[in-house]
Amino acid sequence: MEKQKTLEEIGEFGLIELLTKDFRTKETTIKGIGDDCAVLEYSEKEFQLVTTDLLLEGIHFDLVYSPLKHIGYKAVMANISDIIAMNGTPKQMTVSIAVSAKFSVNALEQLYSGIRLACEQYNIELIGGDTSASMTGLAISITMLGTVGKDKIAYRKGAKTTDLICVSGDLGAAYAGLQILQREKAVFNQGKGAQPKLDGYEYVLGRILKPDARQDIIKSLAKEQIIPTAMIDISDGLSSELFHLCLNSKVGCKIYEEKIPINQATGEVCKEFGLEPIIPALHGGDDYELLFTVPLSDYEKLKNIEDISIIGNIVEADQGLGMISRSGDYVHLKAQGWNNK
Amino acid sequence: MEKQKTLEEIGEFGLIELLTKDFRTKETTIKGIGDDCAVLEYSEKEFQLVTTDLLLEGIHFDLVYSPLKHIGYKAVMANISDIIAMNGTPKQMTVSIAVSAKFSVNALEQLYSGIRLACEQYNIELIGGDTSASMTGLAISITMLGTVGKDKIAYRKGAKTTDLICVSGDLGAAYAGLQILQREKAVFNQGKGAQPKLDGYEYVLGRILKPDARQDIIKSLAKEQIIPTAMIDISDGLSSELFHLCLNSKVGCKIYEEKIPINQATGEVCKEFGLEPIIPALHGGDDYELLFTVPLSDYEKLKNIEDISIIGNIVEADQGLGMISRSGDYVHLKAQGWNNK
Numbered sequence: 001m002e003k004q005k006t007l008e009e010i011g012e013f014g015l016i017e018l019l020t021k022d023f024r025t026k027e028t029t030i031k032g033i034g035d036d037c038a039v040l041e042y043s044e045k046e047f048q049l050v051t052t053d054l055l056l057e058g059i060h061f062d063l064v065y066s067p068l069k070h071i072g073y074k075a076v077m078a079n080i081s082d083i084i085a086m087n088g089t090p091k092q093m094t095v096s097i098a099v100s101a102k103f104s105v106n107a108l109e110q111l112y113s114g115i116r117l118a119c120e121q122y123n124i125e126l127i128g129g130d131t132s133a134s135m136t137g138l139a140i141s142i143t144m145l146g147t148v149g150k151d152k153i154a155y156r157k158g159a160k161t162t163d164l165i166c167v168s169g170d171l172g173a174a175y176a177g178l179q180i181l182q183r184e185k186a187v188f189n190q191g192k193g194a195q196p197k198l199d200g201y202e203y204v205l206g207r208i209l210k211p212d213a214r215q216d217i218i219k220s221l222a223k224e225q226i227i228p229t230a231m232i233d234i235s236d237g238l239s240s241e242l243f244h245l246c247l248n249s250k251v252g253c254k255i256y257e258e259k260i261p262i263n264q265a266t267g268e269v270c271k272e273f274g275l276e277p278i279i280p281a282l283h284g285g286d287d288y289e290l291l292f293t294v295p296l297s298d299y300e301k302l303k304n305i306e307d308i309s310i311i312g313n314i315v316e317a318d319q320g321l322g323m324i325s326r327s328g329d330y331v332h333l334k335a336q337g338w339n340n341k
Numbered sequence: 342m343e344k345q346k347t348l349e350e351i352g353e354f355g356l357i358e359l360l361t362k363d364f365r366t367k368e369t370t371i372k373g374i375g376d377d378c379a380v381l382e383y384s385e386k387e388f389q390l391v392t393t394d395l396l397l398e399g400i401h402f403d404l405v406y407s408p409l410k411h412i413g414y415k416a417v418m419a420n421i422s423d424i425i426a427m428n429g430t431p432k433q434m435t436v437s438i439a440v441s442a443k444f445s446v447n448a449l450e451q452l453y454s455g456i457r458l459a460c461e462q463y464n465i466e467l468i469g470g471d472t473s474a475s476m477t478g479l480a481i482s483i484t485m486l487g488t489v490g491k492d493k494i495a496y497r498k499g500a501k502t503t504d505l506i507c508v509s510g511d512l513g514a515a516y517a518g519l520q521i522l523q524r525e526k527a528v529f530n531q532g533k534g535a536q537p538k539l540d541g542y543e544y545v546l547g548r549i550l551k552p553d554a555r556q557d558i559i560k561s562l563a564k565e566q567i568i569p570t571a572m573i574d575i576s577d578g579l580s581s582e583l584f585h586l587c588l589n590s591k592v593g594c595k596i597y598e599e600k601i602p603i604n605q606a607t608g609e610v611c612k613e614f615g616l617e618p619i620i621p622a623l624h625g626g627d628d629y630e631l632l633f634t635v636p637l638s639d640y641e642k643l644k645n646i647e648d649i650s651i652i653g654n655i656v657e658a659d660q661g662l663g664m665i666s667r668s669g670d671y672v673h674l675k676a677q678g679w680n681n682k
Contacts, residue, residue, distance in 0.1 A: 005446050016472055018446065019453040023460060023467040029433065038468035040433065040486075043384070050469060052484055054395075054437035058476040092370065092381065094484060096395035105346050105359065112360040119364060126364040127379035128391060131357055135399040141437060141482035143393055145381075 034248070035156050036085040036232060037146070047153060049146040051082035057137030064188070065181040065196075068107055070209045071140070072114025078235065079144035080122050081213040081288045085233035086155070087221075088148030092127045093119075096141040098134035111140075122215060152222070154231035154292065159249035163229050163293040163314040168217045169307055170261040171238055172277060175284025176269035177201070177208030203265035211288040217308065218290075224301040228292035237283040239333045241291045242321055249293075252319040253333075255312030257326050282323075282333070375589070376497050377426040377573060378487070388494060390487040392423035398478030405529070406522040406537075409448055411550045412481070413455030419576065420485035421463050422554040422629045426574035427496070428562075429489030433468045434460075437482040439475035452481075463556060493563070495572035495633065500590035504570050504634040504655040509558045510648055511602040512579055513618060516625025517610035518542065518549030544606040552629040558649065559631075565642040569633035578624040580674045582632045583662055590634075593660040594674075596653030598667050623664075623674070 007015065016033065025032045030047060031039035042048035053075065057063060061071050076093070083090040095115060099108065119126060124144070184196035198205060213233075221228065230249050232241045238260070246253050262277045270277040293314055294302060302308060312323075321333040348356065357374065366373045371388060372380040383389035394416065398404060402412050417434070424431040436456060440449065460467060465485070525537035539546060554574075562569065571590050573582045579601070587594050603618045611618040634655055635643060643649060653664075662674040 007440065007442060007444065007446060007449075010446055012472055015446065015449065016470075019449060019472075020467060020470075023457055025468075026466055029466055029468055032466070032468045033470070038433070038435070040468070050433070050435060050484075050486070052435040052437055052469060052471055052482070054439055054471050054473060054480060054482045056439050056473065056475055056477075056480065059439070059474050092379070092391070094379070094391060094393040096393050096482060098395055098397050098400070098480075099348065101348060103348065105348060105351055105356065108348075108356065108360060116364055125367055125370055125373070126361060127366075127370055127373045127381070128393060129357075129361075129374070130393055130395050131353055131360075132395060132397065133400050134397055136397075136477040139395060139397065139439075139480055141393070141395045141484075143391075143435060143484035145391070 031155065036082040037088070039086070039153065042147060045150055046147045047150055049083050049086050049088045049148055050143065051079050052143040053078050053141070055140045057139070062185070063138070064185050066209060068110040069114035069117075072111040073118045073210055074114075075140050075142055076115055076118035076124070077211055077213050077288060079142050080118070080124070080215070081233040081235065083144055083146035084213050084215055084218055085231050085290060086146075086148055087152050087218055087228065087231060088146040090122055090124050090144055090146040092125045093142055093144040094128040095126060096130035098132045098139040100134045100137060103138065122213070152227055154228040156230055156232050156245050156248035157250075159230035159245060159251050159293040159314045160295070161251060161314050161316055162296050164296060164299060164302070164310050165242075165253055165255060165291070165293055165312045165314060166302065166308050166310050167234065167238065167261060167289055167291050168214045169287070169289040170263040170266065171234065171287050171289060172270075172280030172284045173204045173207035173263050173266045174211060174286035175280035176266045177204035177206070178286070179269060179273055180204060181208065201265075201269065203263060204269055208286060211286065213288055214290050217305070220305040224304055226294055226298050226301055228294055231290060231292035234287045234289045234291050236285050237287075238291065239282040242333060245291060245293070246314075246317075246321055249314070250317050252315040252317050253312060253321050254315050254319070255323045257323055259309060259311040261309040372496065377423040378429070380427070380494065383488060386491055387488045388491055390424050390427050390429045390489055391484065392420050393484040394419050394482070396481045398480070403526070404479070405526050407550060409451040410455035410458075413452040414459045414551055415455075416481050416483055417456055417459035417465070418552055418554050418629060420483050421459070421465070421556070422574040422576065424485055424487035425554050425556055425559055426572050426631060427487075427489055428493050428559055428569065428572060429487040431463055431465050431485055431487040433466045434483055434485040435469040436467060437471035439473045439480040441475045441477060441479070444479065463554070493568055495569040497571055497573050497586050497589035498591075500571035500586060500592050500634040500655045501636070502592060502655050502657055503637050505637060505640060505643070505651050506583075506594060506596060506632070506634055506653045506655060507643065507649050507651050508575065508579065508602060508630055508632050509555045510628070510630040511604040511607065512575065512628050512630060513611075513621030513625045514545045514548035514604050514607045515552060515627035516621035517607045518545035518547070519627070520610060520614055521545060522549065542606070542610065544604060545610055549627060552627065554629055555631050558646070561646040565645055567635055567639050567642055569635055572631060572633035575628045575630045575632050577626050578628075579632065580623040583674060586632060586634070587655075587658075587662055590655070591658050593656040593658050594653060594662050595656050595660070596664045598664055600650060600652040602650040
């Protein structure tokens with residue numbers, strides 16, 4: 001008899017595949033499980049997008065160093081980022097929370113003030129939710145709905161050989177910020193009245209505590225009439241997202257280490273921790289930047305958009321996923337998932 | 342300075358009101374927070390319905406006496422019931438789960454087999470979700486989408502004086518089933534090798550472990566061309582749901598104890614526990630039956646539908662919410678919420 005695999009052995013993506021393989025899909029579902037959002041028939045010119053996240057205290061956030069307002073803001077942002085990664089516009093959302101008795105009404109008002117701030121900035125409506133007790137900590141579940149023009153939707157599939165690979169903003173900063181927070185938490189937990197030293201780390205802390213989804217990038221792309229051939233948001237690290245994009249598009253990729261955008265502040269934190277900055281850029285989570293591909297013919301138009309880096313190009317599938325390092329070596333990229341987070 | 346209220350003092354509905362009052366709504370949202378579902382503009386003839394639930398181990402279910410397959414089935418059913426309570430048709434859903442390492446892959450397959458069974462029976466599609474680790478127990482979050490004809494939608498508001506008040510099926514059975522499960526759990530926890538005694542309690546146990554949403558009732562209503570003036574599903578007990586319906590409709594109600602449908606099996610369990618059967622019927626949760634109002638003129642048509650009881654009628658708001666007991670006394674009805682569950 002085959003030995004039952006443990007959750008760790010099967011991994012997040014293996015588990016999703018196993019649990020959902022026997023469910024049927026219908027013709028009104030354009031795309032079910034397996035992209036940033038589900039895609040449903042909606043109107044003559046638009047699809048509806050649906051995405052959802054379940055966040056738990058102790059796993060996805062730590063109340064010791066994350067203010068509740070930031071947790072609320074970031075929870076919304078993660079969902080907005082998924083809608084944007086389909087080239088869509090976020091519209092409505094539901095928020096469910098479960099809280100244990102240790103939370104005060106005031107604490108929940110702070111949480112919701114962050115949720116509201118995100119809604120106001122991105123013009124999203126709170127349409128419903130559920131509130132219940134919890135035996136343990138805080139749980140937040142958000143489902144977001146959005147729309148996208150049928151002629152503008154960007155899936156993970158669709159990247160073609162010779163397409164340019166682009167990323168927005170810079171990578172690895174959220175991971176660097178997390179290192180600072182964890183270090184100061186450890187100092188704080190030792191007691192002795194030590195105060196956390198956070199001065200001078202504003203950039204990386206902002207990136208982990210209050211990230212912004214890159215709606216500005218998809219607006220700029222629209223203005224230049226660029227429709228990405230494939231797109232995904234970078235929530236689990238560049239390497240993992242390249243893996244998803246290439247697997248879905250049935251292509252390979254070649255990126256260049258020297259082209260990967262890393263902020264100076266991220267580099268400085270990495271130096272402090274004795275870490276190569278390319279490691280958090282490739283494998284750090286929570287950046288909420290966009291990874292996308294565009295046809296080579298859009299190269300000139302791309303130049304008009306700020307804050308985008310071309311980091312390489314799509315190659316044939318049999319060439320695999322690789323990075324040319326600063327020293328000129330070819331490095332095979334690896335995907336990382338749940339187990340490594 | 343005003344003293345901060347605790348979560349217990351403010352209650353579930355007070356908390357929702359407090360947290361969501363500053364959010365703006367837009368014209369595309371027909372109904373936001375405050376009914377069984379949110380209602381969105383969708384097509385010329387239909388609205389889209391959205392509902393969501395967050396369920397936690399230890400609060401909403403107990404793994405000691407609930408098989409995982411039943412937990413999955415019931416989690417879906419609670420959302421289906423909300424769509425049906427708007428007179429709508431459930432269509433798609435997302436399922437997010439968070440699990441601790443104690444769960445095996447096989448356990449999760451059981452959970453999903455229940456989810457799949459519910460999907461197949463009600464023709465619902467699983468379109469997405471999220472899977473993550475949990476520090477504590479199992480958490481399940483479901484969001485369901487559906488549609489309803491604009492001319493058929495039933496809100497909680499809309500009940501008019503003289504309307505007949507109807508309920509489907511029978512009430513209090515799930516509560517009775519829960520008493521049996523809790524008693525046998527206590528026996529089991531004492532050890533001594535005692536086996537749970539569940540024989541003869543099949544009806545009430547089925548009602549708590551594997552409830553079915555009453556899509557058959559709304560199909561029958563449609564067949565008879567009856568559109569409820571107001572409708573809500575009975576998940577928190579008849580009394581609480583009457584309160585919501587009357588408050589939203591700005592009316593009062595008068596119901597008759599002798600008309601409230603209670604199954605004989607429920608009555609027998611209540612006798613065993615020294616409990617008046619009317620108590621779980623009014624205040625027990627998890628029945629997933631429908632409470633709705635219809636114009637007096639639909640009385641003849643109602644008679645063609647099986648498994649519906651007319652329990653009273655809508656009165657002016659200033660007459661309040663009351664029940665005529667079997668002994669002829671007038672009893673004021675009370676709402677119960679989170680704190681009493």
